[in-house]
Amino acid sequence: MTSVRKVWGASACGLALAAVFAASPISASAQDDAAADVTPLAGMSESVAATVNDGIISTYDLAQRMRLLIVTSGVQPTQQNLPQIQREALISLVDERLQIQELRRVEKEQKFEIVATDKDVDEEIEQMARGNNMSPDQFIGALKAQGVYQSLRDQIRAQTSWQRWIRGRYGSRLRIGDDQITAALQHAEAAASKPQYEVSEVFIEAARVGGMDTAVQGAAQLISQMQQGAPFAAVARQFSASPTAASGGDAGWVTAGEFPPEVDNALEQMRPGQLSQPIPVTDGVYIIYLRDKRSGSTAQLVHLKQVAIAVPQDAPDSVVAAARQKLEALRPNLKGCDGLEATANKVQGVVSGDLGEAEVKDLAPAFRQAAETLQPGQLSEPIRTTAGLHLIAVCGKRAAGGEQLTRDEIENRLYGQQLSMLSRRYMRDLRNSATIETR
CATH class of the missing domain: 3.10.50.40 (Chitinase A; domain 3)
Incomplete structure (x- = not known):
């Protein structure tokens, strides 16, 4: 009996397979185990497993993709999970057929090449081989021994081509506004x-x-x-x-x-x-x-550097005044934290150093006020302590509990999320308009 249904979702491996093989090198014993585990698939006679518009997915294609899924996921096939493996393999094959069909249509309309060439696929496989500490020939031989080489090539071709098309079609149009970045920063600060x-x-x-x-x-x-x-x-x-x-x-x-x-x-x-x-x-x-x-x-961490002149607590006022005057003269030459030590150390009697990162509440009272009021990159007025006179530079502030993302990092994350969303919508529309039959 033939049934008609829409297949939802998108395959999610492709280029990431390099990391899988790198994490789990393909040994001879693993090859033997995998071959034994997928023995039930060998009994499938070749016929039509599904049609995607005018394209055919054969039961042979499905069996090879099931093998690939088993080998790369580390899941051992059982009578209980074979239907799940088969379903996941079929979904990925349907999505790839839809992607390649759409890209061929666009190529024909716009008359430029989008679908990855054999050379493109070969280069990806060479990268995977290096990630697995194998030569390309060794890696390909291992893949062929497990019966997954051609299925992997098909998967790489579809994934590479689709990502290239999504970036080319939408990438230059996406704009991440300052208000979006600021809102994400404020959310991160509130979540701290x-x-x-x-x-x-x-x-x-x-x-x-x-x-x-x-x-x-x-x-x-x-x-x-x-x-x-x-x-x-x-x-x-x-x-x-x-x-x-x-x-x-x-x-x-x-x-x-x-x-x-x-x-x-x-x-x-x-x-x-x-x-x-x-x-x-x-x-x-x-x-x-x-x-x-x-x-x-809710604690706040601050990263400080200092420039100081040693002045004993009982030093006469004239000595304190001279030290203060020297720091005041040096202060305009110190442009934030970058190069602070190099500039300060050229002045006789002045020492400098990185005080590292600490919670504001744990600082000495004289330094705490500067840490609370100054912004990153700003420099304090000379501060008197029992040890001497100090200029304090605030090099950074963040909430305790984790590293604060930079605006560039947040922008890149938002950009990637929007591209992913657009890709999912595109695939949803392709599925909705396609004729997909499974048998």
């Missing part, structure tokens, strides 16, 4: 007082896999595989529908409110190094690996 979690995620989208029950069952099977040794990052690359799949599910440091409430509640109960159970949310199921956590803090 909340508990923070360093997490990796796998998200199984219910609509993509055929319903919530299927998503929950699939998540449980993946958790079982990871508990038996399948690498989280490799599983995320192959099974996650989140944009973080390309980076092995790495979501970085997050605070409450960035995930759905169900995930926030789970994170509060977890310990670093712990893998969650399936966490159902409105549109799918999360698997969370908590890598680390830290308490939020």
Whole structure:
């Protein structure tokens, strides 16, 4: 019987496979194990597994993609998870067919080349080989021995071509405004007082896999595989529908409110190094690996440098005045923190140094006022202490609890998020307008 359905979601490995192979070198024993594990696939007679518009996906194509998924994810095939593996393999093949069909259409209309050439694919495979400490011939031989070489080439071609097209079509049009960057900075500063979690995620989208029950069952099977040794990052690359799949599910440091409430509640109960159970949310199921956590803090850290002249506490007023005059004369020549020591050390009797980073509340009272009132790059007036006279330079300020992202880093992150969103919308439109049949 032939059924018609729309296939949702996007494949999420492609170029990231280099990291998988680098993390898990392909040994001879692994090749033998993989070959044995996919024996059930060999019995599939070649026929049509699906049609995508006018394109055909054969059962042979599907079997090879299943092999590739098994080899690269570290998931061991069982009677229970083979349907999940087959479903994920078919979704990725359908998406790739849609992408290549769309790119061929654009090439024909606009008369320029978009789809990656064989040379482009060869270069990507050479990079993967280097990442796995293999020569290209050794790497290709290992891939062929496991029956995944051609499927990997097809995947690389589609992923590389699609990313190139998305960047070319939308990249120059995207503009990240100062107001967006400022809002993101303000959000990060407000979040600094909340508990923070360093997490990796796998998200199984219910609509993509055929319903919530299927998503929950699939998540449980993946958790079982990871508990038996399948690498989280490799599983995320192959099974996650989140944009973080390309980076092995790495979501970085997050605070409450960035995930759905169900995930926030789970994170509060977890310990670093712990893998969650399936966490159902409105549109799918999360698997969370908590890598680390830290308490939020309202404390402020400040990085200081100083220029000083030693003056005993009981020194006469004339000595103190002379030291103050020397620092006042030097002060206009000190342009913030850069080059401060080099400039100050040229003046006889003056010493300088980096005081490092400390919480403002822990500073000596004389220095604390300068740290609180000055902005990064500013220099204090001479400050008298029992040890001498000091010029204090504020080199940086940040909230305790983690490194503050720079404006450039935030801009790059927002740019990447917008490109990813546009790519997902594009793929959704392609699926909605396509005729996709599975058999």
